């Protein structure tokens with residue numbers, strides 16, 4: 001069975017090892033030795049060089065003793081800022097930081113849960129199918145780890161479980177949107193605002209008009225758009241020659257997102273037309289959506305395991321992307337499991353020990369059911 005104290009101890013140990021995005025080197029080294037001790041074969045892929053990070057993704061294999069669906073568990077190693085020198089505190093069944101950093105339970109709660117569940121299964125000598133663990137880098141800065149993951153190194157996996165969802169354990173995310181990033185640059189012409197303004201083209205005014213005409217916010221129940229950053233101008237006495245706008249589109253439907261991105265682009269171009277300014281728009285497709293229906297084997301497995309762990313399974317959709325988007329796009333059907341982390345990305349982040357335990361018991365349940373050939 002899962003060992004509560006060992007789980008808490010290992011979580012506390014993990015959050016005290018710094019691992020900001022692209023700087024997960026020391027944490028990866030720590031995980032390597034933990035996974036080696038569990039008898040897993042551990043490799044690192046080549047992502048470090050691609051993203052200019054300290055380490056690539058960590059991929060660990062447990063050879064199977066059972067001819068059953070190959071399982072994959074995934075969580076990300078990186079944490080957001082302020083995330084250096086985390087000093088975790090336990091009080092009344094809750095773990096939090098000292099208040100000057102995030103806790104880093106996003107996503108070390110997921111990693112600790114996976115590691116302890118595998119440890120418990122190994123200690124008990126459960127006969128398991130092949131199990132693969134993927135610990136990604138740089139998730140927080142655009143899913144860079146899973147985007148560049150060496151899927152040949154991972155090999156076949158029939159069911160994927162990412163542990164990186166908010167909400168109470170038992171919540172299973174089966175749908176998540178796709179996302180595009182738009183960066184629009186309006187080029188006007190600089191001039192002295194008092195001496196020769198007629199020779200200038202005010203990029204701020206052109207950009208303002210372009211933004212004012214855009215459909216933003218909630219477009220329909222599964223589609224949203226936002227302009228989130230505007231940058232430009234140098235001084236009040238200079239007609240500004242350049243403004244940069246950054247925005248995004250999301251939808252649970254890939255075609256709607258693509259159509260919306262195209263529409264925003266066209267509207268901005270039309271709005272600039274005839275002003276003398278020019279606009280260049282770069283679009284980057286960040287990740288694709290996924291949608292798994294309730295009869296899908298990986299969804300049924302997650303539901304069954306949640307029930308076996310005494311949790312209430314709830315199928316939900318998410319408003320954001322996770323490593324599950326990338327794994328699904330790579331052909332590994334993957335759900336994202338909620339792990340109870342609260343107020344993530346703030347210095348008030350906390351984690352209930354009960355939720356940490358429940359996430360761990362859920363992973364253990366998946367392994368246990370698999371060992372009994374009873375996951376389907």
Ligand SMILES: [Zn+2]
Pocket residue numbers: 076106107139164
């Ligand atoms: Zn996360």
